[in-house]
Amino acid sequence: MSLNKIYVVGMGPGAYEEMTVRAVKTLEECEVIVGYTVYVDLLKEHFPGKEFMTTPMRQEVQRCRMAFEAAATGKKTAMVCSGDAGIYGMAGLMYELGEEFPQVEIEVVPGVTAAIGGSAVLGAAVGHDCALISLSDLLTPWEVIEKRLLAAAESDFVICLYNPSSKKRSDYLKKACMLMLEYKKEDTVCGIVRQIAREGEEIQLLPLNELKDIAVDMFSTVFIGNSQTKIIRGRMVTPRGYQI
Amino acid sequence: MSLNKIYVVGMGPGAYEEMTVRAVKTLEECEVIVGYTVYVDLLKEHFPGKEFMTTPMRQEVQRCRMAFEAAATGKKTAMVCSGDAGIYGMAGLMYELGEEFPQVEIEVVPGVTAAIGGSAVLGAAVGHDCALISLSDLLTPWEVIEKRLLAAAESDFVICLYNPSSKKRSDYLKKACMLMLEYKKEDTVCGIVRQIAREGEEIQLLPLNELKDIAVDMFSTVFIGNSQTKIIRGRMVTPRGYQI
Numbered sequence: 001m002s003l004n005k006i007y008v009v010g011m012g013p014g015a016y017e018e019m020t021v022r023a024v025k026t027l028e029e030c031e032v033i034v035g036y037t038v039y040v041d042l043l044k045e046h047f048p049g050k051e052f053m054t055t056p057m058r059q060e061v062q063r064c065r066m067a068f069e070a071a072a073t074g075k076k077t078a079m080v081c082s083g084d085a086g087i088y089g090m091a092g093l094m095y096e097l098g099e100e101f102p103q104v105e106i107e108v109v110p111g112v113t114a115a116i117g118g119s120a121v122l123g124a125a126v127g128h129d130c131a132l133i134s135l136s137d138l139l140t141p142w143e144v145i146e147k148r149l150l151a152a153a154e155s156d157f158v159i160c161l162y163n164p165s166s167k168k169r170s171d172y173l174k175k176a177c178m179l180m181l182e183y184k185k186e187d188t189v190c191g192i193v194r195q196i197a198r199e200g201e202e203i204q205l206l207p208l209n210e211l212k213d214i215a216v217d218m219f220s221t222v223f224i225g226n227s228q229t230k231i232i233r234g235r236m237v238t239p240r241g242y243q244i
Numbered sequence: 245m246s247l248n249k250i251y252v253v254g255m256g257p258g259a260y261e262e263m264t265v266r267a268v269k270t271l272e273e274c275e276v277i278v279g280y281t282v283y284v285d286l287l288k289e290h291f292p293g294k295e296f297m298t299t300p301m302r303q304e305v306q307r308c309r310m311a312f313e314a315a316a317t318g319k320k321t322a323m324v325c326s327g328d329a330g331i332y333g334m335a336g337l338m339y340e341l342g343e344e345f346p347q348v349e350i351e352v353v354p355g356v357t358a359a360i361g362g363s364a365v366l367g368a369a370v371g372h373d374c375a376l377i378s379l380s381d382l383l384t385p386w387e388v389i390e391k392r393l394l395a396a397a398e399s400d401f402v403i404c405l406y407n408p409s410s411k412k413r414s415d416y417l418k419k420a421c422m423l424m425l426e427y428k429k430e431d432t433v434c435g436i437v438r439q440i441a442r443e444g445e446e447i448q449l450l451p452l453n454e455l456k457d458i459a460v461d462m463f464s465t466v467f468i469g470n471s472q473t474k475i476i477r478g479r480m481v482t483p484r485g486y487q488i
Contacts, residue, residue: 010360012264020356021268022261061488086363088484092371095481096488106477108364110356112264116254119330120352127336128384129392131375131401139485140372148373148399155395156388157375233350237339240332241383244305244340 004104006071007078008094010085010111011039013196016046018117023109027078034067035080042198043080051075064093068101084113088134088162114221115160118193122203123235125191125223126158135172136163149176153183158229158238161222170215173222177212180224184208189225191236192216205236248348250315251322252338254329254355255283257440260290262361267353271322278311279324286442287324295319308337312345328357332378332406359404362437362465366447367479369435369467370402379416380407393420397427402473402482405466414459417466421456424468428452433469435480436460449480 007026012018027033027047033040037054044052053070055063064079071077081089091108098106119126131152137145152159159180164173180188186209194217195201206214208224216222229238251270256262271277271291277284281298288296297314299307308323315321325333335352342350363370375396381389396403403424408417424432430453438461439445450458452468460466473482 010364015266017266017269018264018354020256020262020264022259024265025261061486084360084363086368086370087360087374088372089368091364091368092481092483093486093488095368095476095479096483096486099476106367106479108368110262110360110364112354112356113360116328116331116354116357116360119328120254120335120354123350124330124333124335124339124352126330128332129375129377129389130331131373131396133373144400145373148401151395151399151401152375155392157392157395232339232343235339235350237336239336239340242305242337242340244337 004071004074005076005107006067006104007107007109008085008089008091009078009080009109010083010089011043011080012112013083013114013117014042014198018112018197020111023111026109029076030078031075032070032077033080034063034070034077036063039080039082060090060093061097064090064097068097068104071104072101084111085109087113087132114162114196117196118221118223121193121196121201122191122223123232123237125225125236125238126160127238127240128158128226130158130160132160132162134162135169135176146179149179150182153180156226158226159224163218164220164222165216166218173216174212177208181208181212184224185227189229189231189236191223192220194220196221205231248315248318249320249351250311250338250348251351251353252329252333252335253322253324253353254327254333255287255324256356257327257358257361258286258442262356262441264355267355270353273320274322275319276314276321277324278307278314278321280307283324283326304334304337305341308334308341312341312348315348316345328355329353331357331376358406358440358465361440362467365437365440365445366435366467367476367481369469369480369482370404371482371484372402372470374402374404376404376406378406379413379420390423393423394426397424400470402470403468407462408464408466409460410462417460418456421452425452425456428468429471433473433475433480435467436464438464440465449475
């Protein structure tokens, strides 16, 4: 049995209260907490006395290696991810890098990802089959993203877009909307959530043909309804199909 | 401002520790907890002194109406759902039924859905774009499900199947696999998780051409990898694409 253990922990959308009980307990038991600077800053006040290690954005590989090196010295270590540990998180990379650290055991602690947290803020945006697609082409060719957008739109999935925009990709949401409009109606109900479960949280509901002309920032998650999605009490609701 | 409030709470895969801090606090503050019998039984020991109301499976509309009626009397009420409150949960139906109870305010508290909880048990099964599809055709025509399976397979999503089987639908997983095999390779890495975060939790990894001949029960969630998914240390890992 390995004595060294590393936890990959999904911290949820941002607020301490959105973490699972297991995630909180895991972080309390760890000596070292490693993560992206912005997320670790959100945690510091809740986990005093820990050794915090951070790297900026785009240094994910270094960050993960740093975490393994801490764990390899015998310190119980957590690598934190915003949202879930797996979905667009570090769990996959940790398993890949873990090949270099066979003495360190890996455990993944799941968390509320933006598709779920944002859906709840909007009401019940994701109430049925859904497709999660990241618009970031840093690690995925745009052709693959395009194919997935078209396939998900044609087969009437609720679609949740991660990383809908960045400085270099300010027109990506528009490109995505134009693709989805090949199959989804112009008045398809859409929603934007900014800063899920953080200060400044806000939502916006609008039809797909207006979404295409909207600028969103990198703290936003975007939801495109299916053909049944509607607005009830100012919320975005995708029915599951019950007869009432 | 409304004085009556109802919370739709995702309780996560099953274990108390998989609930978010917010879900726990919400249930502690409520007087009435309503839900499907099996899930409410899991909660009873953790929330003593509450008034519990249950209905069996397939009585979702009655269950939701019961919850609104409790809330309408002024009792702070929670409707609990396994996994998330929105994804194949009751949040959508609650908004629809809420039209009959305009004096009751609705708040949705998200939770860890099986796609996330199961992915973590498997390792990092869902590490990239993914499609969540329920194989239950109780509320969705099979033609729609079929179309989504084909679209998601063709565009190389990781696919997570909810409700992969039931007594009446014992051949549905096989049907789904046959469809996905039109586009996904026979050796695509797949995983099954039973009883996520509950007693008896177990996993199985196997290729897609073997998955099609496997019998799963209704407590299982099934994961079909994308073309990059691999097995590392006996875990199912979908890389995000980092160069290491």
